[in-house]
Amino acid sequence: MPAHEIRPLEWRGDARTGALYLLDQRILPGREEWVCLRSVEEVARAISDMTVRGAPAIGLTAAYGVVLAVRGGVPAAEARTILARTRPTAVNLIWALDRMVAHGSPEPQGLLELARSLHEEDVAGNRRMAETGARRIGSGMGVLTHCNAGALATGGVGTALGVIAAAHQQGKRIHVYVDETRPRLQGARLTAWELARLGVPHTLICDGAAASLMARGKIQLCVTGADRIAANGDTANKIGTYSVAVNARHHGVAFHVAAPFSTFDLSIPDGSRIPIEERDPSEVTAWGTGRTSPRETTVFNPAFDVTPAPLIRSIFTERGEVEPVDAAAIARLARSAS
Numbered sequence: 616m617p618a619h620e621i622r623p624l625e626w627r628g629d630a631r632t633g634a635l636y637l638l639d640q641r642i643l644p645g646r647e648e649w650v651c652l653r654s655v656e657e658v659a660r661a662i663s664d665m666t667v668r669g670a671p672a673i674g675l676t677a678a679y680g681v682v683l684a685v686r687g688g689v690p691a692a693e694a695r696t697i698l699a700r701t702r703p704t705a706v707n708l709i710w711a712l713d714r715m716v717a718h719g720s721p722e723p724q725g726l727l728e729l730a731r732s733l734h735e736e737d738v739a740g741n742r743r744m745a746e747t748g749a750r751r752i753g754s755g756m757g758v759l760t761h762c763n764a765g766a767l768a769t770g771g772v773g774t775a776l777g778v779i780a781a782a783h784q785q786g787k788r789i790h791v792y793v794d795e796t797r798p799r800l801q802g803a804r805l806t807a808w809e810l811a812r813l814g815v816p817h818t819l820i821c822d823g824a825a826a827s828l829m830a831r832g833k834i835q836l837c838v839t840g841a842d843r844i845a846a847n848g849d850t851a852n853k854i855g856t857y858s859v860a861v862n863a864r865h866h867g868v869a870f871h872v873a874a875p876f877s878t879f880d881l882s883i884p885d886g887s888r889i890p891i892e893e894r895d896p897s898e899v900t901a902w903g904t905g906r907t908s909p910r911e912t913t914v915f916n917p918a919f920d921v922t923p924a925p926l927i928r929s930i931f932t933e934r935g936e937v938e939p940v941d942a943a944a945i946a947r948l949a950r951s952a953s
């Protein structure tokens with residue numbers, strides 16, 4: 616698949632007979648296969664098992680899931696309940712579901728048009744965010760990213776990876792360090808796959824190698840995506856992001872976040888109120904088909920952590936850059952027209 620065609624989801628066909636297709640992210644980079652979904656239950660399963668992942672992509676998938684629900688006789692409000700519980704941290708999921716339910720149409724056609732317009736909104740927003748963030752990246756910089764916040768995680772070019780790709784496309788000479796991102800390896804499997812297709816020079820590292828690279832002066836800027844940003848700027852993202860931000864602060868490296876406005880949750884004052892998804896212990900205790908730890912060992916497997924706002928230099932959004940990252944600046948962002 617060429618770089619400009621990387622996309623995690625698409626609706627094929629009309630509202631009456633069409634279906635939602637997802638690029639199966641569980642088996643990348645080994646195989647590029649699409650799965651076809653025709654019911655809200657199938658969509659809920661695909662979000663839970665991470666066939667599709669990344670906060671904006673999850674939201675869009677759920678929006679199309681409401682179309683399938685209503686077409687199958689499941690009311691939109693019931694579809695919201697089924698889909699909202701699949702992954703609790705990414706607030707884009709709730710945002711998209713609320714927009715679909717508020718539409719109030721009993722017709723799949725009207726709902727499909729709305730889902731498509733949310734999708735297009737994400738594409739355009741990603742582009743604006745990428746332009747904003749790329750200004751911060753200078754030629755010669757080493758840039759670190761964690762997890763996958765690329766085209767695979769959104770409807771468009773991505774958030775953090777969109778910023779990186781834009782800097783590269785502007786001719787800036789950059790080198791990207793990709794955290795492998797234990798335990799699901801979104802960095803190794805997905806971000807490296809996207810960067811290879813985009814032709815961006817990159818090096819894959821174990822998560823634990825980032826601090827020593829910073830100490831050696833190899834990294835000048837870190838940029839990650841986000842799953843939920845509280846009203847004060849505390850930011851939930853993939854587990855390990857907080858360590859990146861702490862290490863960046865220690866070494867005087869700028870740590871930035873890139874996220875659309877739909878990732879902000881102004882109903883919660885700070886990060887302590889962000890629900891953190893805990894996933895199955897088997898993600899940590901097994902590697903391929905083999906166990907990597909004793910059966911009796913207990914596991915703590917949170918999928919996300921919260922980076923406190925004071926560690927974040929700025930947030931790139933489709934509405935511009937938020938700096939400093941605090942409640943007043945975020946309130947101003949909320950008031951600004953999109």
Ligand code: MRU
Pocket residue numbers: 668669670671705761762763764765768769773774775801839840841842852853854918
């Ligand atoms: O568990 P995942 O793979 O859904 O986690 C994804 C992330 O943490 C991303 O950084 C975040 O959703 C932003 S994607 C643009």
